[in-house]
Amino acid sequence: MSLVSESEVGLAASGASPSDYVALLKPRVMSLVVFTAVAGILLAPHPVHPVLGLISLLAIAVGAGASGALNMWYDADIDRLMARTAGRPIPAGRMSGGEALAFGLVLSCFSVLTLGLAANWLAAGLLAFTIFYYVVVYTMWLKRSTPQNIVVGGAAGALPPMVGYAAATGSLSLSSLVLFAIIFVWTPPHFWSLALVKSRDYGRAGIPMAPNVWGPDATRTQILAYSLVLAPVGLLPWILGFAGPAYGVVAALGGAGMIFGCLAVFRIREGDRAKRIAMRNFGFSILYLFALFAVLVVERLIAIWTGALL
Structure with a gap:
């Protein structure tokens, strides 16, 4: 302890x-x-x-x-x-x-x-x-x-x-489990992007973060792999029918943006530019998750206000 x-x-x-x-x-x-x-x-x-x-x-x-x-x-x-x-x-x-x-x-x-x-x-x-x-x-x-x-x-x-x-x-319900799955799959590419930049900090504290144990290159591969899973998982609320078309558009564009950002992290591996790209991906991942849940919340509120859920 x-x-x-x-x-x-x-x-x-x-x-x-x-x-x-x-x-x-x-x-x-x-x-x-x-x-x-x-x-x-x-x-x-x-x-x-x-x-x-x-x-x-x-x-x-x-x-x-x-x-x-x-x-x-x-x-x-x-x-x-x-x-x-x-x-x-x-x-x-x-x-x-x-x-x-x-x-x-x-x-x-x-x-x-x-x-x-x-x-x-x-x-x-x-x-x-x-x-x-x-x-x-x-x-x-x-x-x-x-x-x-x-x-x-x-x-x-x-x-x-x-x-x-x-x-x-x-x-x-299945819908609440799907939201759980989105956040669960989103967490590794989100946090490991930050860990690539802060790996010395974690190493000094003795925390076995992925870049310190697997190495930066293996971590970048994992970040990209998780983004490829995250994009379709993010679409599930629309596919399963408990989110509307606006959510579907945001999820599709955001998922593509996550893949693109994680691919950049995977490809650019050296120097200050690599750190900037990793931090940019970290920031975009926050925007991505916020956008998904914001659109879902707005769609549900509109349904309540129009009486669709009454």
């Missing part, structure tokens, strides 16, 4: 500010979780009461924040060694590990209980499993033991649409 002592991280509990607690929640990750959970809720065959939907989203968001806090608590030792994470509250000495642990545990319990009482216990159980998977399976085990950490661990980030659908319906 990688617990960091108070003396290693610096300042005492009183040094933490409200902004440090916000940082523990990983707001950018939380926003993606909420956005994909909204899509899961809107996939319900009948409209969800707005109050129930908002409470469910709040619980899911808090659960995502709890996962982030517990991740930062456990990873404080390696966060201190990487440039992009050294400024986080614990390694920077603004907060103790015990504070982050307590904060994360309280939020975890609150989010699961709230979702169970407000929606149903299937959704609450899925949320609890998501937190457990991210913190225990990914953070404590996979991240430090295998270059497949992002692949297997990516399931945690892919679960929110299923949690949202379960909150709205008390069940699961």
Whole structure:
């Protein structure tokens, strides 16, 4: 276990500010979780009461924040060694590990209980499993033991649409599983593009990311291979009939863009240009996923407003 002592991280509990607690929640990750959970809720065959939907989203968001806090608590030792994470509250000495642990545990319990009482216990159980998977399976085990950490661990980030659908319906469906599959297959080419640029950071921290274990060239091959799978998987909502033609167009164009970007990463392997292309692919992958879910959400909202789901 990688617990960091108070003396290693610096300042005492009183040094933490409200902004440090916000940082523990990983707001950018939380926003993606909420956005994909909204899509899961809107996939319900009948409209969800707005109050129930908002409470469910709040619980899911808090659960995502709890996962982030517990991740930062456990990873404080390696966060201190990487440039992009050294400024986080614990390694920077603004907060103790015990504070982050307590904060994360309280939020975890609150989010699961709230979702169970407000929606149903299937959704609450899925949320609890998501937190457990991210913190225990990914953070404590996979991240430090295998270059497949992002692949297997990516399931945690892919679960929110299923949690949202379960909150709205008390069940699961093929459509929610398809959204899970899209995020799951999207995660490796997305994150490995960043890992190609930050491989020295990961190497310094001793994290077995793909470029450090398999080598950059093998990682580029994997990135391209996953993009070839992602493009058709991204079309499944339209193919299966729970997304409309606008989604189909965006998914087709976005999937082609992902393949094109990953092919560029595969072909350009040396120098600063290779890093720029990898970072560009990382950024485009975020835009791609956002566009897919944004169009899906808009289509479902239009269907609700026009009475098609009533």
